[in-house]
Amino acid sequence: GAGVSQSPRYKVAKRGQDVALRCDPISGHVSLFWYQQALGQGPEFLTYFQNEAQLDKSGLPSDRFFAERPEGSVSTLKIQRTQQEDSAVYLCASSLVGLGQGYEQYFGPGTRLTVT
Amino acid sequence: RKEVEQDPGPFNVPEGATVAFNCTYSNSASQSFFWYRQDCRKEPKLLMSVYSSGNEDGRFTAQLNRASQYISLLIRDSKLSDSATYLCVVRFSGGYNKLIFGAGTRLAVHP
Numbered sequence: 564g565a566g567v568s569q570s571p572r573y574k575v576a577k578r579g580q581d582v583a584l585r586c587d588p589i590s591g592h593v594s595l596f597w598y599q600q601a602l603g604q605g606p607e608f609l610t611y612f613q614n615e616a617q618l619d620k621s622g623l624p625s626d627r628f629f630a631e632r633p634e635g636s637v638s639t640l641k642i643q644r645t646q647q648e649d650s651a652v653y654l655c656a657s658s659l660v661g662l663g664q665g666y667e668q669y670f671g672p673g674t675r676l677t678v679t
Numbered sequence: 680r681k682e683v684e685q686d687p688g689p690f691n692v693p694e695g696a697t698v699a700f701n702c703t704y705s706n707s708a709s710q711s712f713f714w715y716r717q718d719c720r721k722e723p724k725l726l727m728s729v730y731s732s733g734n735e736d737g738r739f740t741a742q743l744n745r746a747s748q749y750i751s752l753l754i755r756d757s758k759l760s761d762s763a764t765y766l767c768v769v770r771f772s773g774g775y776n777k778l779i780f781g782a783g784t785r786l787a788v789h790p
Contacts, residue, residue: 596777605683605766605780606723619775654722658776668778670722 565589567671569655575677576645584640584674588657595638596668597630598654606654612638645678652676681782682706685767688785696757700784702750702767709779710772712743714752717764717783726752726765757788 568587576582588595594613598606599622608622614635623630627646632638642649652675656668685702692698704712712729727734729741729750740753750767767781 594776598778598780603782605768605782606778608777608779611775611777613775619777622777656778666776667725668776670724672722 567655567657567669569653569671569674571674572672573675573677575679578647578678579644581641581643582645582676584642584653584676586638586640586655586657586671588636588638588655589669590636591659592657592669593660594658594666594668595632596656596658597638597640598656599624600652600654600673602651609640609653642676645676647678650676650678682779683767683769683781685765685781686784688764688783689787690784691787691789692757694757694759694788694790696788697753697755698757698786699754700752700765700767700786702752702781704748704750704767704769704779706769706771706779707748708771709748709769711770712741712750713768713770713778714739714741714750715766715768715780717766719763723766723780754786757786759788759790762786762788 597609600606611619612632627643629641652673654673655671658666658668714726715723716726717723733742738755742751764783766783
């Protein structure tokens with residue numbers, strides 16, 4: 564079956580541009596996570612959705628970062644006025660169930676964002 | 680201090696070698712523990728969960744010491760295909776299942 568897909572796979576943005584990164588989770592997965600992975604580091608949590616509800620956005624680095632999942636399936640991570648420090652791989656992960664239950668998170672291939 | 684700390688890499692080992700990775704975590708509320716594998720320019724994939732009693736999956740053995748807040752991964756009889764970055768991961772009980780990753784340890788297995 565299809566896994567988690569993300570688009571675009573690569574994005575180059577000029578500093579100050581807005582970007583939108585898309586995530587298609589595995590069909591039927593309730594939970595959706597966004598992570599940011601800088602070069603040479605492990606992924607860092609950004610935000611979490613259970614269906615359409617954004618339950619945790621504690622990892623978003625600034626108010627330039629915004630995420631949504633309006634119908635509880637596809638999610639978009641938007642970065643406004645991009646800065647060079649936003650250059651990273653943005654990973655989306657989904658899992659079958661939500662709160663309090665430990666199910667495996669399946670990761671998408673990521674979007675590699677380069678801000679010039 | 681980072682919440683999850685790992686051995687700095689890289690580890691360069693010959694085929695057939697046994698290699699061990701260590702990891703410590705700072706939050707005693709950590710509930711679940713994992714090792715993920717990440718190939719170059721690919722997404723992380725779950726290698727194995729880590730249980731208090733220790734667990735084994737073929738050539739891979741994971742151990743957890745809750746008292747010392749320490750996790751380990753042992754790889755026996757290394758293969759060229761084991762070359763990757765190994766990420767130590769914890770999940771906190773109150774954290775909506777979000778994963779906290781270490782920076783990863785790179786393993787290079789050579790002929």
